[in-house]
Amino acid sequence: MKVNLRTQINDREIDLEIEPRLLLSDLLREHLNFTGTHVGCSYGVCGACTVIIDGKPARSCLTLAIQANNCSVRTIEGVAASSTFDRVSSAFHQEHGLQCGFCTPGIICSIVALTESGKNIAEEDIDKVVDGHLCRCTGYVNIRKAAKKAVGIYQGDENAR
Amino acid sequence: MLGETRYVGSSVLRNEDQRLLNGNGNFLDDIKISGCQYIHFVRSNIAHGIVKSIDISEAEKVAHITKIYTGRDLQGMLQSMAPSKADGGIFEEKLFSTMGDQDAFIRREDRHPIVVGKVRHVGEIIAVVVGTDPYVVEDAAELIIVDIEEIQPVVDPKNALEAESPKIYDHWEDNRSLHLHVRKGDIEAAFANAHTVVKRTFHSGRISASPIETRGVIAHFEDHNEKLTVWSSTQIPHPVRTYLAHSLNLPSSRIRVVAPDVGGGFGCKAIPYPEEILCSLISIQLKIPVRWIEDRLEHFTSSIHSRDQFHDIEIAMDAEGKILGLRDDFLMDCGASNPLGVVQPYNTIAHLAGCYEVPAMDVTATAVVTNKVPLSPYRGAGRPEAVFAMDRILDVAAQELGLDPFDVRRKNLVPSESMPYSVGINYRDGAPIVYDSGDFPKCFDTAVELLQSSCDTDRRRDESGRYIGLGAATYVEGTGIGPFEGALVRVDETGSIHVAIGACPQGQGHETVFAQVAADTLSVDIEDVKVVTGDTDAIPYGWGTLASRSAVVAGSAVYEAATKVLQKVKIAVADEWEISPDDLLAQHGRIFVKGTPAKETTLEEVAEKFSPGGDYAQKFTPGLEEQIYWEPPTVTFASGVHIARVAVDADTGAVEILTYIVVHDCGPLLNPQIVDGQIAGGVAKGIGAALFEEICYDDNGQPMNPNLMDYILPTNDTIPDLLIEHLETPSPLNPLGIKGVGEAGTIPPPAAIANAIENALTEIGVEINKVPVSPKYLLNQIQKTKEAKL
Amino acid sequence: MRPATFEYLAPKTLEEALELVGDDSRPLAGGQSLIALMNLRFATPEALVDLQGIPDLTRISDDGEFIRIGAMASQADTETNSIVLNSVPLVAECIREIGHWQIRTRGTVGGNLAHSDPASELPAVMVTLGAHYHLASKRGERKIPAVEFHQGAYDTALDPDEILTHIAVPKQKPTERSALNESVRAAGAYAIAGTTSILERNNETCLRAKLVLFATGSKPYEVQGLNSVLVGKELNSGSFSEASELVASQAPHFDDFHATAEQRKQIFRALSERVLQETWQKFQVGSS
The missing domain is CATH 3.30.365.10 (Aldehyde oxidase/xanthine dehydrogenase, molybdopterin binding domain)
Structure with missing residues (x-):
């Protein structure tokens, strides 16, 4: 039996009849065409599907769409329209914090959520947040640099142009 | 060699980053085609055995299921997948002829993309479910009953060598697939004269490549023009095209293989796979686009x-x-x-x-x-x-x-x-x-x-x-x-540079690095260069990005092609100005006579004259473009x-x-x-x-x-x-x-x-x-x- | 890797929820374990009763003697909650080791405990701290000690018609210190072995000691006879070493992909010695 989902996704009001089993990741990707949210494992380990639900990063593959009822969901497409994004994305660009880019939107969502959390961010907080994402290309070194640069605790490699 | 470089040697920031950062990357599963149906593969959960029966009767009744295929249904429509010259086989004859050891051999095994009879590992494809909903194809797959008569599996490779070991391929004399022997120098004397000899056994464990993006295929056969387009998360679109052509008995020219943004490969996407063939065949059979995205379990049990x-x-x-x-x-x-x-x-x-x-x-x-x-x-x-x-x-x-x-x-x-x-x-x-x-x-x-x-x-x-x-x-x-990689470099009539290469990236930054090479070779601004990768329709021949080869082989191809384009420019301009091409310099998109910079033209103007019907096109080959296949x-x-x-x-x-x-x-x-x-x-x-x-x-x-x-x-x-x-x-x-x-x-x-x-x-x-x-x-x-x- | 069909029920009150849960109608908390299992189709419940719409279940409060943590309190909220940080610091310390922040934002305290994963830290901490779980059903409410709630791997005392409503954790006394450590291969991976401990001190001597092992393949294991080794003594490296011998002789036999039973005993021994040391050191530096 279908259920009614009312939620806000990237500032868009959504009112849909959905199957209860529809995963949030599929709602975003298959129904709303927010394909920037990627799915890498479907069991919460890889972190590629991370989105921001009510201000907090969460795995969209481990969230039923209906669990987002009355929530506010931001995907990378919504995040990309925010003021925080420019600083974070340009740090990743400058520090070569991405290679294939598949895990990247999830990481950006996590870093943006951390930045917007209002807490005083220490280096260890960044490390812990990056711990929650698997990346198979970069070896994490440049992700750490980029994330630290984005929150202003690392100045970056000045040689990059 | 390159002359003045503005880009090569510098950490130019990547051209591909923006779309990947803001969620506009175009990975396989991001490609949405209207009417596209979902494929789910039923795979063997038995390592070694003979398929006795496959009961799909309950699964077929599930709503939204379009079709279910078993190996028997598809057997006659496909060629087996023989390891071919499209992959590592290319150099083998030469290698064996130079090895000089009579005992050296390699045994080739033809494998059917879907199990017909014998199952040889957990994860082999037994049946294919096609339906309109990704959830429902899984529901139906669960209802398929596969009866496999088990054979004692061969697990330990040392046991596989023993005479009494069960055989993986019944027609082989034993389980050895390859034997190589290489020697140099006087090995017996070396050991006889040694002060110390040590011997150990070292094992490098079995690894899964595990890119964060798993594999995936979308196949779309369009009846109206009899063209098969296959998007695959692959490192080797051109070899995949060759494989598909052989396996499906289609002309290569009727097949386009595209590798979109690929989320990591590391070798596991560098061979043609059964799924590419099966998705293509099913799209041809059903005349609909179909899509398969490997799940993480499948990655561990079916990707190399x-x-x-x-x-x-x-x-x-x-x-x-x-x-x-x-x-x-x-x-x-x-x-x-x-x-x-x-x-x-x-x-x-x-x-x-x-x-x-x-x-x-x-x-x-x-x-x-x-x-x-x-x-x-x-x-x-x-x-x-x-x-x-x-x-x-x-x-x-x-x-x-x-x-x-x-x-x-x-x-x-x-x-x-x-x-x-x-x-x-x-x-x-x-x-x-x-x-x-x-x-x-x-x-x-x-x-x-x-x-x-x-x-x-x-x-x-x-x-x-x-x-x-x-x-x-x-x-x-x-x-x-080698054997080669190709590059096509074209200056279009607006002066912008189009570079197409056969090498196809999975995060290595080809759109940036090859733009650096092309920009410096032609002495143009890097912003004017656009690099296209991973499309068999963009350049006829290609090999792929693997084996630490692209910078060297595709890089050389880009350099050579761009150099030839520049030569073509100089020859045409020199001809018009009645001077020697050697007297011309190209700098930042301008072409001028050495020492007399006042006399100049631009790459854009030259390109326009090379357009068919243009001044240069009358006298030289039309089109300011060169295609090179560089063989190391x-x-x-x-x-x-x-x-x-x-x-x-x-x-x-x-x-x-x-x-x-x-x-x-x-x-x-x-x-x-x-x-x-x-x-x-x-x-x-x-x-x-x-x-x-x-x-x-x-x-x-x-x-x-x-x-x-x-x-x-x-x-x-x-x-x-x-x-x-x-x-x-x-x-x-x-x-x-x-x-x-x-x-x-x-x-x-x-x-x-x-x-x-x-x-x-x-x-x-x-x-x-x-x-x-x-x-x-x-x-x-x-x-x-x-x-x-x- | 997508779930099978199920019916979705979203009660607004606990009473409504209790009407709905039953044999094949399972409570859904944060879903961070359950949905993963459903995606793999290892779990195929006929119905899910989503508890997230019941506001009472997320409350964290201090009733003087106990910190009461609502079963639906998210792990991320709990680990940063000032009541928790001040009065049951081991709970906060422990939760920081569960999965990742991105998991803990939706993962709940009750969901973790009811899942009773043998490799999970939190059940062991609750056993260590002597927490009580409050369970409700149409038949009434009951209170059960953590040590009785966790009956084995993924096995609890929760009846199918019951819902875990909140956990009462005794507040840490000024004379108590606690710690946790575990052996994990990479961030977020399951623990190969883990230990958690609480020590109470009177002047310079140990008044009470408790040590619990997790990742034993079953329920958390409380080390027996620890008091006789530690209580009444000024603790030093010798005492911790002696206690760790006790651990080695008792640790449950559990052999799996990541460690043999003998290796696990050895790891438990090493971790126990360290966790006791660390707990004791917290007295010296005045930390909680």
């Missing part, structure tokens, strides 16, 4: 695995620690088939001597088939296995001789004055191995200096009692293998040294990497930041292989850890910051002087880290003979050592 070599290696040394000779007899468990033939085992042979002078060697390789996922090259491709055997046995020998392993290593390096250095055996392309460039001693000394300046090398224990140790490993890497003479050798400093908790078996040093020589760096990124990513994979990653099978041929909970990928907390330095000795083998770098970082970490762990535990006396050094393995070795001492 790699490594899995057991080396019985023996080294003969003189009293001073100089290598006299090397024997190695290794066994590779290639799983149910060996899709790339000699590539991985022969790479091991070719790289075994590495940076060292080895006067005599005798190496045999045997590959056996077993009931596991097929084995094929993964980043490093046979080289990490070679370095693990060679650099481990050197440490064992040093220990036996009472010498410092760093000193022994240094003493045996090929001296810089011996370059170019001929190893005395052939590469897998059949050409003699010649280290064309490099300075191994300088590389080594630089690494040691970095080590000494970065940490206290005398410290043996930390405050919590962990043991600290150091280990080194060196490597060479044949990069930029043979590989060019990159080289390097890694040093690891680790802390080992002997109570829990945990290993932490404290310091990691890389000194690498891949010639002039096209883009230093991207090169460092490749190295860091490679090292992380090497650390994974050294400490975490191994796919294990139980006695029934069931994978024990086909998930990311139990197959542990390196996480952020496990990878330290790296200290990286470069040597830039140019290669004489290509116009840019460059050598490949994609795999380099992955090659030595297992050896360097294992050496460091062993060094840390000197007091206990533990030997490390296997990677990954998991806590289970390490604690077992410690226990065994302690018991042996009792």
Whole structure:
């Protein structure tokens, strides 16, 4: 039996009849065409599907769409329209914090959520947040640099142009 | 060679980043085609057996299911997948003809893309479910009842060699799929004259590539123009096209294969797969677009695995620690088939001597088939296995001789004055191995200096009692293998530069690096260059991005094609101005006479005149474009040294990497930041292989850890910051002087880290003979050592 | 890897929820374990009763003697909650080791406990701290000690018609210190072995000691006879070493993919010695 989902996704009001089993990741990707949210494992380990639900990063593959009822969901497409994004994305660009880019939107969502959390961010907080994402290309070194640069605790490699 | 460079050699920020950062990347599963249906594969959960029956009656009744196919339904419509010249087979004839050993052979096995009769590993495709909803195809798949009569599985590769072992392929005389034998020098004399001989067995465990984007295929056959378009998350669109053409009996020109943004490959997307053929066939049959996205379990049970070599290696040394000779007899468990033939085992042979002078060697390789996922090259491709055997046995020998392993290593390096250095055996392309460039001693000394300046090398224990140790490993890497790569460079009538290449990236930054090369060759602004990759309709022939080859082979092709375009420009302009082409200079998009810059035209104007009907087009070939297929003479050798400093908790078996040093020589760096990124990513994979990653099978041929909970990928907390330095000795083998770098970082970490762990535990006396050094393995070795001492 | 069909029920009150849960109608908390299992189709419940709409279940409060943590309190909220940080610091310390922040934002305290994963830290901490779980059903409410709630791997005392409503954790006394450590191969991976401990001190001597092992393949294991080794003594490295011998002799036999039973005993021994040391040191530095 279908259920009614009312939620806000990237500032868009959504009112849909959905199957209860529809995963949030599929709602975003298959129904709303927010394909920037990627799915890498479907069991919460890889972190590629991370989105921001009510201000907090969460795995969209481990969230039923209906669990987002009355929530506010931001995907990378919504995040990309925010003021925080420019600083974070340009740090990743400058520090070569991405290679294939598949895990990247999830990481950006996590870093943006951390930045917007209002807490005083220490280096260890960044490390812990990056711990929650698997990346198979970069070896994490440049992700750490980029994330630290984005929150202003690392100045970056000045040689990059 | 390039003249003035504005871009090559600089860390130009990547052109591909923006779309990937803001969620507009175009990965396989992001491509939405109207009316596209979902495919779910039912796979064998039995390792070895005969399919007796497949009951699809309940599954067919499920709403939204379009069609269910079994092997029998599709049998007659497909050619079997024979390993073909479209992959590693290209060089095999030449290699075997130069090997000179009568016993050497390779057995080819034709495999059907879907099981017909015999199942050979857990994960093989048994049935295909097509439906309109991704959830429902899974529901239906659960209702399919497959009856398989089990056969005793072959799991241990050593048992596979025994006469009484069940056979994977009934028509084969035994389970060996390959035997190679290479020798040089007087091996018997080397061992007879040795002061010390040590022998050990080293195992490089079975690894899954595990890119974060799994594989996937969308196939769309359009009836109206009889054209099949296949989007695949692949490293090799052109070879996939060839495979599809053969398998489906279609003209290659009616097939377009596109690799969109690919979320990591590392070798596991560098062979054609059954799913590409099956999706295509089903799209043709049903006349609808279909899509399949590999799930993570499927990745572990159907995408290739790699490594899995057991080396019985023996080294003969003189009293001073100089290598006299090397024997190695290794066994590779290639799983149910060996899709790339000699590539991985022969790479091991070719790289075994590495940076060292080895006067005599005798190496045999045997590959056996077993009931596991097929084995094929993964980043490093046979080289990490070679370095693990060679650099481990050197440490064992040093220990036996009472010498410092760093000193022994240094003493045996090929001296810089011996370059170019001929190893005395052939590469897998059949050409003699010649280290064309490099300075191994300088590389080594630089690494040691970095080590000494970065940490206290005398410290043996930390405050919590962990043991600290150091280990080194060196490597060479044949990069930029052929047979060719193509580049099409066109200046369009608006003056913008279009570059299409056959190489196709999975994160390596092709859209940036090849734009740098094209921009500097043509002396234009990089913003005016657009690089197109991964589309068989963009350039007719191509090979793919794998084997640390693209910068060298595609880079040379881009350079040559752009150079020819520039020549064409100069010839036409010179003809019009009635001067010699040599008097012309091209700079920043302007063409002018040397010394008289007032007389000038622009690339845009020239391009317009080359448009069909234009002034130049009347006299010269129309179109300001050139297409080049660059064929390397043979590989060019990159080289390097890694040093690891680790802390080992002997109570829990945990290993932490404290310091990691890389000194690498891949010639002039096209883009230093991207090169460092490749190295860091490679090292992380090497650390994974050294400490975490191994796919294990139980006695029934069931994978024990086909998930990311139990197959542990390196996480952020496990990878330290790296200290990286470069040597830039140019290669004489290509116009840019460059050598490949994609795999380099992955090659030595297992050896360097294992050496460091062993060094840390000197007091206990533990030997490390296997990677990954998991806590289970390490604690077992410690226990065994302690018991042996009792 | 997508779930099978199920019916979705979203009660607004506990009473409504209790009407709905039953044999094949399972409570859905944060779903961070359950949905993963459903995606793999290892779990195929006929109905899910989503508890997230019941506001009472997320409350964290201090009733003087106990910190009461609502079963639906998210792990991320709990680990940063000042009441929790001040009064049951081991709970906060422990939760920081569960999965990742991105998991803990939706993962709940009650969901973790009811899942009773043998490798999970939190059940062991609750056993260590002597927490009580409050269970409700149409039949009434009951209170059960953590040690009785966790009956084995993924096995609890929760009846199919019951819902875990909140956990009452005794506040840490000024004379108590606690700690946790574990052996994990990489961030977020399952623990190979883990230990958690609480020590109470009177002047310079140990008044009470408790040590619990997790990742034993079953329920958390409380080390027996620890008091006789530690209580009444000024603790030093010798005492911790003696206690760890006790652990080695008792640790449950559990052999799996990541460690043999003997290796696990050895790891438990090492971790126990360290966790006791660490707990004791917290007295010296005045930390909680």
